[in-house]
Amino acid sequence: MIIVMKPKTPQNEIEKIKCKMESLGCEIHESKGHNYHLLGLVGDTSKIDPNQIQANRNVEKLIFVQEPYKKVNRLFHPEDTLISVKNETIGGNRFTIIAGPCSVESEEQIVSIAEEINEAGASFLRGGAFKPRTSPYSFQGLREEGLELLKIAREKTGLPIVTEIMSVDYVEKFVEDVDIIQIGARNMQNFDLLKEVGKTDKPILLKRGMSATIEELLMAAEYIMSEGNENIILCERGIRTFENYTRNTLDLSAIPVIKKLSHLPVIVDPSHAAGLWWLVEPLAKAAVAVGADGLMIEVHNDPANAKCDGQQSIKPERFKSLIKSIKKIADIEGKKM
Amino acid sequence: MIIVMKPKTPQNEIEKIKCKMESLGCEIHESKGHNYHLLGLVGDTSKIDPNQIQANRNVEKLIFVQEPYKKVNRLFHPEDTLISVKNETIGGNRFTIIAGPCSVESEEQIVSIAEEINEAGASFLRGGAFKPRTSPYSFQGLREEGLELLKIAREKTGLPIVTEIMSVDYVEKFVEDVDIIQIGARNMQNFDLLKEVGKTDKPILLKRGMSATIEELLMAAEYIMSEGNENIILCERGIRTFENYTRNTLDLSAIPVIKKLSHLPVIVDPSHAAGLWWLVEPLAKAAVAVGADGLMIEVHNDPANAKCDGQQSIKPERFKSLIKSIKKIADIEGKKM
Amino acid sequence: MIIVMKPKTPQNEIEKIKCKMESLGCEIHESKGHNYHLLGLVGDTSKIDPNQIQANRNVEKLIFVQEPYKKVNRLFHPEDTLISVKNETIGGNRFTIIAGPCSVESEEQIVSIAEEINEAGASFLRGGAFKPRTSPYSFQGLREEGLELLKIAREKTGLPIVTEIMSVDYVEKFVEDVDIIQIGARNMQNFDLLKEVGKTDKPILLKRGMSATIEELLMAAEYIMSEGNENIILCERGIRTFENYTRNTLDLSAIPVIKKLSHLPVIVDPSHAAGLWWLVEPLAKAAVAVGADGLMIEVHNDPANAKCDGQQSIKPERFKSLIKSIKKIADIEGKKM
Amino acid sequence: MIIVMKPKTPQNEIEKIKCKMESLGCEIHESKGHNYHLLGLVGDTSKIDPNQIQANRNVEKLIFVQEPYKKVNRLFHPEDTLISVKNETIGGNRFTIIAGPCSVESEEQIVSIAEEINEAGASFLRGGAFKPRTSPYSFQGLREEGLELLKIAREKTGLPIVTEIMSVDYVEKFVEDVDIIQIGARNMQNFDLLKEVGKTDKPILLKRGMSATIEELLMAAEYIMSEGNENIILCERGIRTFENYTRNTLDLSAIPVIKKLSHLPVIVDPSHAAGLWWLVEPLAKAAVAVGADGLMIEVHNDPANAKCDGQQSIKPERFKSLIKSIKKIADIEGKKM
Incomplete structure (x- = not known):
C-alpha cells in the first residue's frame, strides 16, 4: 500500500500518519518528490483499514500494490x-x-x-x-x-x-x-x-x-x-x-x-x-x-x-x-x- | 407488445402464433410492410410470456410498448x-x-x-x-x-x-x-x-x-x-x-x-x-x-x-x-x- | 511513477531497469516488500515512456502518482x-x-x-x-x-x-x-x-x-x-x-x-x-x-x-x-x- | 417505424400527425390499445425525420422496426x-x-x-x-x-x-x-x-x-x-x-x-x-x-x-x-x- 499525501501537507501531519501506521505493525518507506510525498507501507498491513487512511483529509489517494484477495490468489x-x-x-x-x-x-x-x-x-x-x-x-x-x-x-x-x-x-x-x-x-x-x-x-x-x-x-x-x-x-x-x-x-x-x-x-x-x-x-x-x-x-x-x-x-x-x-x-x- | 416476424416467415407460421396469442386472450392488429410482418397484441396480455415468443425461431424481435411495472406506474x-x-x-x-x-x-x-x-x-x-x-x-x-x-x-x-x-x-x-x-x-x-x-x-x-x-x-x-x-x-x-x-x-x-x-x-x-x-x-x-x-x-x-x-x-x-x-x-x- | 516488478524478478533485471531510468534523468527510491519490489521514480520523468516500461516482461504494473496533464493542471x-x-x-x-x-x-x-x-x-x-x-x-x-x-x-x-x-x-x-x-x-x-x-x-x-x-x-x-x-x-x-x-x-x-x-x-x-x-x-x-x-x-x-x-x-x-x-x-x- | 402516442392524446392531434406522415408518402396502420395509440408507418419512410416526430410533445416514443442502414445490410x-x-x-x-x-x-x-x-x-x-x-x-x-x-x-x-x-x-x-x-x-x-x-x-x-x-x-x-x-x-x-x-x-x-x-x-x-x-x-x-x-x-x-x-x-x-x-x-x- 502506498499513501500519497496532498501537496504541501505539513510535516507534523505526515509524522502522525507514520506513527499510526507503525503502531499497526508496518514498516514505512518514504519517498519525497517535487509535488507529492509518498509513504510506502511494507510488511504486515493486515491491521490497516484503507478507508480510514483515505478519510484523512491530508491524503491525496491510496495506491494498492498487492491484490486484496489472499486465499484465491x-x-x-x-x-x-x-x-x-x-x-x-x-x-x-x-x-x-x-x-x-x-x-x-x-x-x-x-x-x-x-x-x-x-x-x-x-x-x-x-x-x-x-x-x-x-x-x-x-x-x-x-x-x-x-x-x-x-x-x-x-x-x-x-x-x-x-x-x-x-x-x-x-x-x-x-x-x-x-x-x-x-x-x-x-x-x-x-x-x-x-x-x-x-x-x-x-x-x-x-x-x-x-x-x-x-x-x-x-x-x-x-x-x-x-x-x-x-x-x-x-x-x-x-x-x-x-x-x-x-x-x-x-x-x-x-x-x-x-x-x-x-x-x-x-x-x-x-x-x-x-x-x-x-x-x-x-x-x-x-x-x-x-x-x-x-x-x-x-x-x-x-x-x-x-x-x-x-x-x-x-x-x-x-x-x-x-x-x-x-x-x-x-x-x-x-x-x- | 409488438411481435416482429422474420422476413420471409411462411404464412402458416404466422397463423400459428396468431392462434396462440388469441387463445391467450389478446386481440391482434396485423401490419405487413415490405420486409417485416408485425403482429400488435392488444388487450389483456397478462397471460403471455415474452420469453416464449422470443424463443420462436421465426420471431425477429419483440417490442414492448407498455412498461412492465403496474403498481408503481x-x-x-x-x-x-x-x-x-x-x-x-x-x-x-x-x-x-x-x-x-x-x-x-x-x-x-x-x-x-x-x-x-x-x-x-x-x-x-x-x-x-x-x-x-x-x-x-x-x-x-x-x-x-x-x-x-x-x-x-x-x-x-x-x-x-x-x-x-x-x-x-x-x-x-x-x-x-x-x-x-x-x-x-x-x-x-x-x-x-x-x-x-x-x-x-x-x-x-x-x-x-x-x-x-x-x-x-x-x-x-x-x-x-x-x-x-x-x-x-x-x-x-x-x-x-x-x-x-x-x-x-x-x-x-x-x-x-x-x-x-x-x-x-x-x-x-x-x-x-x-x-x-x-x-x-x-x-x-x-x-x-x-x-x-x-x-x-x-x-x-x-x-x-x-x-x-x-x-x-x-x-x-x-x-x-x-x-x-x-x-x-x-x-x-x-x-x- | 512507481514501477512494480513481478514477484521473483532476478536482481540483475531490476538493476538493468534502474540503470536505464537513471540514465534518463530520474532518481530511484527502492522499496522491497514480501512479494513485490517497487521502484519509485522521482525528479524529471519527462523523458520516460511509460509504454516502454510496461512492455518489459518483468514489470507487473506501473502506477502513476502524478497527473499526465501539466498546463491544464x-x-x-x-x-x-x-x-x-x-x-x-x-x-x-x-x-x-x-x-x-x-x-x-x-x-x-x-x-x-x-x-x-x-x-x-x-x-x-x-x-x-x-x-x-x-x-x-x-x-x-x-x-x-x-x-x-x-x-x-x-x-x-x-x-x-x-x-x-x-x-x-x-x-x-x-x-x-x-x-x-x-x-x-x-x-x-x-x-x-x-x-x-x-x-x-x-x-x-x-x-x-x-x-x-x-x-x-x-x-x-x-x-x-x-x-x-x-x-x-x-x-x-x-x-x-x-x-x-x-x-x-x-x-x-x-x-x-x-x-x-x-x-x-x-x-x-x-x-x-x-x-x-x-x-x-x-x-x-x-x-x-x-x-x-x-x-x-x-x-x-x-x-x-x-x-x-x-x-x-x-x-x-x-x-x-x-x-x-x-x-x-x-x-x-x-x-x- | 411505429409512433407511440401519449395516453390521452386528443384525436385531432393524432389526425395531424397522420396527415403529415401520409403527405410524406407513408401508409399508416393504426392500432388503439387501452393506454396507448400506435401509428405504424409502412412503405417508403425515407422522407421522414425521426427527430421531428420525437419532438412532437404528444409522442411518447418512436420504435424502429427496421435497421437504419441499407447498403451494409x-x-x-x-x-x-x-x-x-x-x-x-x-x-x-x-x-x-x-x-x-x-x-x-x-x-x-x-x-x-x-x-x-x-x-x-x-x-x-x-x-x-x-x-x-x-x-x-x-x-x-x-x-x-x-x-x-x-x-x-x-x-x-x-x-x-x-x-x-x-x-x-x-x-x-x-x-x-x-x-x-x-x-x-x-x-x-x-x-x-x-x-x-x-x-x-x-x-x-x-x-x-x-x-x-x-x-x-x-x-x-x-x-x-x-x-x-x-x-x-x-x-x-x-x-x-x-x-x-x-x-x-x-x-x-x-x-x-x-x-x-x-x-x-x-x-x-x-x-x-x-x-x-x-x-x-x-x-x-x-x-x-x-x-x-x-x-x-x-x-x-x-x-x-x-x-x-x-x-x-x-x-x-x-x-x-x-x-x-x-x-x-x-x-x-x-x-x-
Missing part, C-alpha cells in the same frame, strides 16, 4: 485447483460440460433433456428450481418440487446436478440434495449467503455479477474460502455494457486474466451472456479457445414452450453437433472431455 | 405517494434529510452524531448495523448490538431510524425495531428478500443497484408492492460506468425520469455515489435542484477513525452549513423541510 | 482561468448562458431565436452550421451558408456566436467568422484538429467525448494548450452508460472534480445529455447548483419542425422561465449572470 | 462481400492475418519485422505512420517518412500495407501509397473523413469506436458506402466498460452479430483490446473460433524499446507459434489462410 497457491464431484474432476486439463434447461418444468421434461445431454457427452445436469426473475409476474420456479425432479433425473442418468440457491434458509437442503450449488450473478455479493455456503464443503459454482469487476468476483470467492470451503468454480456470464444488441457482453478476456490471478477453475455460460440461441454456438467455441475449463449451456427440447429463457436455449440436436466442434478445439488446447 | 396512479413515518412525511412537497454514520460503532458515537444531525435539521437517523463489505476481512458491523444502539439514539433524540437489512432471517426483527428498512444496492434483486419485506407494512428504502436500469429499479419496487406493501421510497446512489475518478456515477437524470414514470418518492445518496467527502456538498445541492424528495448523507464526527467509509463522510459542522444551502434551494423548488 | 496554476470573449467573461464568479437551435436552418429562424434568447438573458448564440450526424441520410447542416446566417444574427443582436468545427480545413475561416469554436464530443480525440485550433488564440469550447474519462478530456485540452492556446472552456454533455432511458448519462460529479483538477472553466450541456426536452430544465438547475460556470441549452421556436434534435429543444417561453430559476440558484452560489 | 445483400487487395482476398472462406508494429520506427525495424511476419504466414503488414496518442507529449509517428518506410518494406517482402489515416488532407496520398486505409477507433465518427474515403475505391479498414454500438459501426460503414466505396472491412477492437483490468473489453459476440446483420467482412484486433501482450494469444484463438474473417496483431522484435504500445506487442517467435494454433482452429471452421 495464485501468488500464494501456484498450482491449479481441481474440484472433485462424484466421479468428475473440474479444472486442470479437464474440459467440463454442464447442460440443461433454464428451469425444471416437469419430470418428463427434465428426465428427457437429461438423457439427451448425457448421450451427447455432458458431465453435469443443470436446471433451475428456484428462479430469480426480474418480474414478480414471471414463473418463479417449481422450488422444492424442482429439486425432487432433478434428483429423479440424476438417478435415471447418473449425471450430478447443479442448481441455484437464492436464500440462506436453503443451504442445508441444498447440501444434502445437490452436487454443485450455484450462486447466481444477482447474489454474487449477497455476503450472508456466501458465508453460509462457505461453511459447507460442497462445490460452489460462483457466477460473476453483471457489473462486478474481476477483482470483486475474486473477493466474493474469498468470502467463501475464508469460511473454509475451497471448492469453488468461477463462471463468466457476461457483463453489463452500453451495447444492448446482446443481453450482456461476454467478457472472454476475463478467462485468461482469472487464470493468471487465481488458481480456481473458471467456466463460461454463453447462454445467459448472449441471450440469443444463435450466439451460443460461436461463443461456446470461443470460450474453449480462450482457455476456459468448461461450459454451462442451456438446452431445451421445446424452446418455444419453455417456461423461461427459451430464446437462449438450443435444441438437443444442435447441442450434439456443438459438442463435436468443442471437442476438436479442446483437443488443440490439450484438454480432455 | 404513474399511469395508473397519477398522484404522488406520500409515506408516513411517525410524525414525518416523505414525498409530495416535503424535502427529507436522512443522516448519520456509515456504521454504528458505539453508543457514544451514534448518540452524539444523532444529536448533532438532529440539531442541524435532519429528520431521520441512518447507521449501518449489518454491513455488506466487499472484503471478508473488513469490519462487518455490530449486527444485533448495532440495532440496540440505534434504538438508544432514537430514544434520546426522537429521530426515527433507518438501517439496512441483509437477510430474510431478520425481517421480523427489523419490523419491530426500526422505522424504515433499507434494502441496499447489492440486494436490489435479492427477490426473496423483496418478497418478505413486501409482506410487511413497514416503509422500505430501496436503493438502485449499481448496474440496474431505472426500469429494473421499478421492477424491484413492483416485487415489494405486488406482495402488498405500498410504502416504498426509492434511492439513487450512483451507477457503475467507465469513469472511475468517482466511486460511481451519480445519475441525477434518473430523478425526473422516475418521477415521471412512477408515483413513488425518490431520494438521493450523494455519499455512496461519489465516495469522496468533498463531492457530497455540490452533489447534494444538485439533487435538490433536480427535484429529489430528499437526501441521505453520511455524517461522522471523526471520519479518520471511522470503521467504514470515512473518506465519504462529512463532519457535523459542514453538514450544518450544507443544510442551510439546501434549505435555500428547496425553497426555490417549493419544498418544505 | 490546477496544481501548477491555482487561480481560475477567465476567458474573455468580446464584452463577456467566462469563468470565475460569472455564470454564462449559451443558447440557440441545434442547427441553423434559415435567416428568419436563427435571427428570431437569437432575439428571443437575447431578451431572455443569454450571453451567447449557438447554432450548428456543420453537423455531425450518425446517419448519412440525415440533414448535414447548411455549412458555409449557416456561418453567414449566424453572422447576420450576431449583427442584429450583438450576441457573440459559438459553432462547431468538424475539419482542420476550416480552422482559418472559423477563426475569422466565429467568437468561440466548438469541438464536438465525437472530435474530442481528433488530435490533428486539436493541434490546429491550439495554434490560434480563439476561445475553444471543448466537449467531453461520450466515452472519455475526465483525465482524457483534460489531456485533450492539454493538446490545445501545448500548442499555445490557453482559452479553453470545457463542457460536460453526458457519457455513455448502460442506462438508455436517457440518450446519455449526465455526469454532474465531473464538474466539481474538473474544478479541483484544473483551472479551466467548465459548463454543462443538458440538452444533448438527456436527449429529452422535459429533462433540460431540472438538469440545468442541477448544473448551476453543482458549481458549473455556465450552460449550453438548445432552444427552438418550432421543435416539431426543427431539422435536427427537436426532441431535446425547449421553446423560448420555457427558456425564459428557466432563466429565472437559474438566476435564483446562481445567486445562492454567488455567481453573477 | 445483409437483408438487401445476402451474400458475403469479398474484398480483393492485390493477390489477396478478405472475407468468405478466407482467414486473413495482418501483423506488424504499432508504429514504424526505422527502415531496419519495419523491414525486419515485415520479413519475420511474412515468413510466419501473415498476408498484410501493418504499421502506424500517423499516430493518434492520448498525450501530446508522446511519440506522434514518423508521418510521411513512415509511409515511405512502409513502401520499402512492401517492396522487400511483397506484403501489401495497411496504415491509419487521421485527416482528410491525406486521403489522396494514402490512396496512392497504401493498400488498405485504416480508420481508427477515435475517428469512427469523423464523418468528413468517412465521406472522403468513401469517394475513393481503396479498401477501408474501419475500426469500431471505443463506445460505439454495433449499429453505429454499421452506420459509419454506411457513410462510406453511401459515397460509393463498397470495399469495407470492419474491425472489432474492444469497447469501453467498467472493467479496467484490460484496456478495453473485447466484444467477441459482436462478430457473429455483425455477420448476421451485414455482408461485410469483420476482423478482430486483440492487441488493442487487451493492451497486454499475454492476452493476445488466447484472444486471437477465440476470435478464430467465434467466426472472424481475420486478425490484426501487433508484433515487435523489441517490445521493451518500442516507441509505442510495446506492452501489447508479441515477439516474432511467439507470433509464429500463434499462427500454427490459429491455422488449426481455422481448419475446424472451414477457413483457409
Whole structure:
C-alpha cells in the first residue's frame, strides 16, 4: 500500500500518519518528490483499514500494490485447483460440460433433456428450481418440487446436478440434495449467503455479477474460502455494457486474466451472456479457445414452450453437433472431455 | 407488445402464433410492410410470456410498448405517494434529510452524531448495523448490538431510524425495531428478500443497484408492492460506468425520469455515489435542484477513525452549513423541510 | 511513477531497469516488500515512456502518482482561468448562458431565436452550421451558408456566436467568422484538429467525448494548450452508460472534480445529455447548483419542425422561465449572470 | 417505424400527425390499445425525420422496426462481400492475418519485422505512420517518412500495407501509397473523413469506436458506402466498460452479430483490446473460433524499446507459434489462410 499525501501537507501531519501506521505493525518507506510525498507501507498491513487512511483529509489517494484477495490468489497457491464431484474432476486439463434447461418444468421434461445431454457427452445436469426473475409476474420456479425432479433425473442418468440457491434458509437442503450449488450473478455479493455456503464443503459454482469487476468476483470467492470451503468454480456470464444488441457482453478476456490471478477453475455460460440461441454456438467455441475449463449451456427440447429463457436455449440436436466442434478445439488446447 | 416476424416467415407460421396469442386472450392488429410482418397484441396480455415468443425461431424481435411495472406506474396512479413515518412525511412537497454514520460503532458515537444531525435539521437517523463489505476481512458491523444502539439514539433524540437489512432471517426483527428498512444496492434483486419485506407494512428504502436500469429499479419496487406493501421510497446512489475518478456515477437524470414514470418518492445518496467527502456538498445541492424528495448523507464526527467509509463522510459542522444551502434551494423548488 | 516488478524478478533485471531510468534523468527510491519490489521514480520523468516500461516482461504494473496533464493542471496554476470573449467573461464568479437551435436552418429562424434568447438573458448564440450526424441520410447542416446566417444574427443582436468545427480545413475561416469554436464530443480525440485550433488564440469550447474519462478530456485540452492556446472552456454533455432511458448519462460529479483538477472553466450541456426536452430544465438547475460556470441549452421556436434534435429543444417561453430559476440558484452560489 | 402516442392524446392531434406522415408518402396502420395509440408507418419512410416526430410533445416514443442502414445490410445483400487487395482476398472462406508494429520506427525495424511476419504466414503488414496518442507529449509517428518506410518494406517482402489515416488532407496520398486505409477507433465518427474515403475505391479498414454500438459501426460503414466505396472491412477492437483490468473489453459476440446483420467482412484486433501482450494469444484463438474473417496483431522484435504500445506487442517467435494454433482452429471452421 502506498499513501500519497496532498501537496504541501505539513510535516507534523505526515509524522502522525507514520506513527499510526507503525503502531499497526508496518514498516514505512518514504519517498519525497517535487509535488507529492509518498509513504510506502511494507510488511504486515493486515491491521490497516484503507478507508480510514483515505478519510484523512491530508491524503491525496491510496495506491494498492498487492491484490486484496489472499486465499484465491495464485501468488500464494501456484498450482491449479481441481474440484472433485462424484466421479468428475473440474479444472486442470479437464474440459467440463454442464447442460440443461433454464428451469425444471416437469419430470418428463427434465428426465428427457437429461438423457439427451448425457448421450451427447455432458458431465453435469443443470436446471433451475428456484428462479430469480426480474418480474414478480414471471414463473418463479417449481422450488422444492424442482429439486425432487432433478434428483429423479440424476438417478435415471447418473449425471450430478447443479442448481441455484437464492436464500440462506436453503443451504442445508441444498447440501444434502445437490452436487454443485450455484450462486447466481444477482447474489454474487449477497455476503450472508456466501458465508453460509462457505461453511459447507460442497462445490460452489460462483457466477460473476453483471457489473462486478474481476477483482470483486475474486473477493466474493474469498468470502467463501475464508469460511473454509475451497471448492469453488468461477463462471463468466457476461457483463453489463452500453451495447444492448446482446443481453450482456461476454467478457472472454476475463478467462485468461482469472487464470493468471487465481488458481480456481473458471467456466463460461454463453447462454445467459448472449441471450440469443444463435450466439451460443460461436461463443461456446470461443470460450474453449480462450482457455476456459468448461461450459454451462442451456438446452431445451421445446424452446418455444419453455417456461423461461427459451430464446437462449438450443435444441438437443444442435447441442450434439456443438459438442463435436468443442471437442476438436479442446483437443488443440490439450484438454480432455 | 409488438411481435416482429422474420422476413420471409411462411404464412402458416404466422397463423400459428396468431392462434396462440388469441387463445391467450389478446386481440391482434396485423401490419405487413415490405420486409417485416408485425403482429400488435392488444388487450389483456397478462397471460403471455415474452420469453416464449422470443424463443420462436421465426420471431425477429419483440417490442414492448407498455412498461412492465403496474403498481408503481404513474399511469395508473397519477398522484404522488406520500409515506408516513411517525410524525414525518416523505414525498409530495416535503424535502427529507436522512443522516448519520456509515456504521454504528458505539453508543457514544451514534448518540452524539444523532444529536448533532438532529440539531442541524435532519429528520431521520441512518447507521449501518449489518454491513455488506466487499472484503471478508473488513469490519462487518455490530449486527444485533448495532440495532440496540440505534434504538438508544432514537430514544434520546426522537429521530426515527433507518438501517439496512441483509437477510430474510431478520425481517421480523427489523419490523419491530426500526422505522424504515433499507434494502441496499447489492440486494436490489435479492427477490426473496423483496418478497418478505413486501409482506410487511413497514416503509422500505430501496436503493438502485449499481448496474440496474431505472426500469429494473421499478421492477424491484413492483416485487415489494405486488406482495402488498405500498410504502416504498426509492434511492439513487450512483451507477457503475467507465469513469472511475468517482466511486460511481451519480445519475441525477434518473430523478425526473422516475418521477415521471412512477408515483413513488425518490431520494438521493450523494455519499455512496461519489465516495469522496468533498463531492457530497455540490452533489447534494444538485439533487435538490433536480427535484429529489430528499437526501441521505453520511455524517461522522471523526471520519479518520471511522470503521467504514470515512473518506465519504462529512463532519457535523459542514453538514450544518450544507443544510442551510439546501434549505435555500428547496425553497426555490417549493419544498418544505 | 512507481514501477512494480513481478514477484521473483532476478536482481540483475531490476538493476538493468534502474540503470536505464537513471540514465534518463530520474532518481530511484527502492522499496522491497514480501512479494513485490517497487521502484519509485522521482525528479524529471519527462523523458520516460511509460509504454516502454510496461512492455518489459518483468514489470507487473506501473502506477502513476502524478497527473499526465501539466498546463491544464490546477496544481501548477491555482487561480481560475477567465476567458474573455468580446464584452463577456467566462469563468470565475460569472455564470454564462449559451443558447440557440441545434442547427441553423434559415435567416428568419436563427435571427428570431437569437432575439428571443437575447431578451431572455443569454450571453451567447449557438447554432450548428456543420453537423455531425450518425446517419448519412440525415440533414448535414447548411455549412458555409449557416456561418453567414449566424453572422447576420450576431449583427442584429450583438450576441457573440459559438459553432462547431468538424475539419482542420476550416480552422482559418472559423477563426475569422466565429467568437468561440466548438469541438464536438465525437472530435474530442481528433488530435490533428486539436493541434490546429491550439495554434490560434480563439476561445475553444471543448466537449467531453461520450466515452472519455475526465483525465482524457483534460489531456485533450492539454493538446490545445501545448500548442499555445490557453482559452479553453470545457463542457460536460453526458457519457455513455448502460442506462438508455436517457440518450446519455449526465455526469454532474465531473464538474466539481474538473474544478479541483484544473483551472479551466467548465459548463454543462443538458440538452444533448438527456436527449429529452422535459429533462433540460431540472438538469440545468442541477448544473448551476453543482458549481458549473455556465450552460449550453438548445432552444427552438418550432421543435416539431426543427431539422435536427427537436426532441431535446425547449421553446423560448420555457427558456425564459428557466432563466429565472437559474438566476435564483446562481445567486445562492454567488455567481453573477 | 411505429409512433407511440401519449395516453390521452386528443384525436385531432393524432389526425395531424397522420396527415403529415401520409403527405410524406407513408401508409399508416393504426392500432388503439387501452393506454396507448400506435401509428405504424409502412412503405417508403425515407422522407421522414425521426427527430421531428420525437419532438412532437404528444409522442411518447418512436420504435424502429427496421435497421437504419441499407447498403451494409445483409437483408438487401445476402451474400458475403469479398474484398480483393492485390493477390489477396478478405472475407468468405478466407482467414486473413495482418501483423506488424504499432508504429514504424526505422527502415531496419519495419523491414525486419515485415520479413519475420511474412515468413510466419501473415498476408498484410501493418504499421502506424500517423499516430493518434492520448498525450501530446508522446511519440506522434514518423508521418510521411513512415509511409515511405512502409513502401520499402512492401517492396522487400511483397506484403501489401495497411496504415491509419487521421485527416482528410491525406486521403489522396494514402490512396496512392497504401493498400488498405485504416480508420481508427477515435475517428469512427469523423464523418468528413468517412465521406472522403468513401469517394475513393481503396479498401477501408474501419475500426469500431471505443463506445460505439454495433449499429453505429454499421452506420459509419454506411457513410462510406453511401459515397460509393463498397470495399469495407470492419474491425472489432474492444469497447469501453467498467472493467479496467484490460484496456478495453473485447466484444467477441459482436462478430457473429455483425455477420448476421451485414455482408461485410469483420476482423478482430486483440492487441488493442487487451493492451497486454499475454492476452493476445488466447484472444486471437477465440476470435478464430467465434467466426472472424481475420486478425490484426501487433508484433515487435523489441517490445521493451518500442516507441509505442510495446506492452501489447508479441515477439516474432511467439507470433509464429500463434499462427500454427490459429491455422488449426481455422481448419475446424472451414477457413483457409
